[in-house]
Amino acid sequence: MAFASLRTLPSWRWTGLTGLLGLALGAAPVQAAGISGDVVRIGVLTDLSGQYADTSGKNTIEAVKMAIEDFGGQVKGKKIEVVTADHLNKADVGATKARTWFDRDGVDTIVDLNNTAVSLAVYNLAKERNKLILNTAAASDVLTNEHCIPTAIHYTFDTYAFASGAVHGLAAQGKKNWYVLAVDYAFGKTAAETITKVVGESGGKVVGRTYHPLGASDFSSFMLPAQQSKADVVTFANAGADTVNAIKTAAEFGVSPKQTVVPQIMFISDVKALGLQKAQGLVFATAFYWDRTPETRAWAERFFKRTKVMPTMSHAGAYSAITQYLKAVDATGSDDDGAVLAAHLKRTPINDMFAQNGQVRADGRMVHDMYLVQVKTPAESKREWDYYKVLNTIPGDKAFRPLAESKCPLVKQAS
Numbered sequence: 502m503a504f505a506s507l508r509t510l511p512s513w514r515w516t517g518l519t520g521l522l523g524l525a526l527g528a529a530p531v532q533a534a535g536i537s538g539d540v541v542r543i544g545v546l547t548d549l550s551g552q553y554a555d556t557s558g559k560n561t562i563e564a565v566k567m568a569i570e571d572f573g574g575q576v577k578g579k580k581i582e583v584v585t586a587d588h589l590n591k592a593d594v595g596a597t598k599a600r601t602w603f604d605r606d607g608v609d610t611i612v613d614l615n616n617t618a619v620s621l622a623v624y625n626l627a628k629e630r631n632k633l634i635l636n637t638a639a640a641s642d643v644l645t646n647e648h649c650i651p652t653a654i655h656y657t658f659d660t661y662a663f664a665s666g667a668v669h670g671l672a673a674q675g676k677k678n679w680y681v682l683a684v685d686y687a688f689g690k691t692a693a694e695t696i697t698k699v700v701g702e703s704g705g706k707v708v709g710r711t712y713h714p715l716g717a718s719d720f721s722s723f724m725l726p727a728q729q730s731k732a733d734v735v736t737f738a739n740a741g742a743d744t745v746n747a748i749k750t751a752a753e754f755g756v757s758p759k760q761t762v763v764p765q766i767m768f769i770s771d772v773k774a775l776g777l778q779k780a781q782g783l784v785f786a787t788a789f790y791w792d793r794t795p796e797t798r799a800w801a802e803r804f805f806k807r808t809k810v811m812p813t814m815s816h817a818g819a820y821s822a823i824t825q826y827l828k829a830v831d832a833t834g835s836d837d838d839g840a841v842l843a844a845h846l847k848r849t850p851i852n853d854m855f856a857q858n859g860q861v862r863a864d865g866r867m868v869h870d871m872y873l874v875q876v877k878t879p880a881e882s883k884r885e886w887d888y889y890k891v892l893n894t895i896p897g898d899k900a901f902r903p904l905a906e907s908k909c910p911l912v913k914q915a916s
Contacts, residue, residue: 666786
């Protein structure tokens with residue numbers, strides 16, 4: 502942590518540090534206080550057992566370990582450690598674990614957080630304790646809008662980018678009327694509102710909206726109003742197993758191919774679970790595809806050797822975010838001062854296998870290109886995991902919510 506930020510520390514940490522600083526001041530000019538606890542400790546807070554375990558989960562832990570190994574296993578001569586926990590998709594569980602990590606276990610930053618409700622709970626703690634959050638897997642763009650905090654980076658994707666890419670792509674095909682089926686918690690509600698706004702701006706209309714519980718066992722009753730709406734497009738604002746089950750049910754009920762089915766968040770693991778026969782033709786926006794460039798292919802093949810699956814965008818985002826975090830630790834000399842680390846990340850362009858010329862804005866949004874893709878037919882696919890055709894690259898400044906529309910107070914402070 503930087504010396505200038507020590508006054509923001511909780512009293513229990515300030516007391517222990519003042520004596521050390523007194524010794525240091527007598528011997529040398531004041532510099533960054535160094536690596537806290539002589540170890541850089543990264544917490545992966547993810548879903549290891551529920552709806553989102555395949556899209557993130559244990560393989561995000563592997564992606565984080567890959568990033569650490571590729572960095573050399575240490576920074577500033579100090580060891581890098583990983584601790585993990587399952588948030589169970591419950592905000593109170595996630596908040597309790599984060600509090601324990603920050604206050605007792607010396608965790609310096611938390612990555613993943615693949616549930617918006619969990620993210621919001623952890624954000625409150627991170628803001629109080631001046632800790633950096635690398636949110637690589639929660640989707641709702643409230644995290645960089647009205648609920649932004651100074652020490653969080655929303656890294657991989659968000660609801661606005663998914664909605665904007667799909668809506669504008671289909672509007673060009675004359676498909677204007679949409680029906681929304683969304684999961685009934687913070688992520689789904691935000692996504693539904695964003696879709697409604699973007700559809701309206703494109704000259705279309707949302708003709709109906711229904712919410713389903715997280716982890717719904719049966720989507721049959723939710724398909725009937727979607728059919729009856731006669732909307733051009735039926736979109737699913739959910740993720741993971743919910744998306745897979747909704748798409749399967751839509752096919753069984755004949756919603757598709759009569760109406761265009763658009764998943765707002767579709768991971769390559771979801772396509773694998775569905776199979777190309779059922780997933781073929783689906784169009785959606787994604788933040789990463791393993792077979793897009795030589796760099797993405799090389800990294801993905803290494804990931805595959807460890808996990809036996811190709812990486813989702815959450816896995817790739819976690820690898821990239823941790824790599825950038827370790828670079829920031831090396832540059833600033835601090836591993837746990839959220840304000841110092843976030844400031845460094847906001848002024849440093851990001852160029853790696855995940856993002857080219859990525860930039861973290863004042864609101865914490867990491868802006869990078871998104872990709873509009875279509876799932877291949879079985880005949881088009883040449884091998885396992887050869888699933889996508891990239892239809893279009895959506896420039897970062899077009900993909901994410903414009904700062905002019907932001908409700909994040911950090912934006913006004915920076916202007």
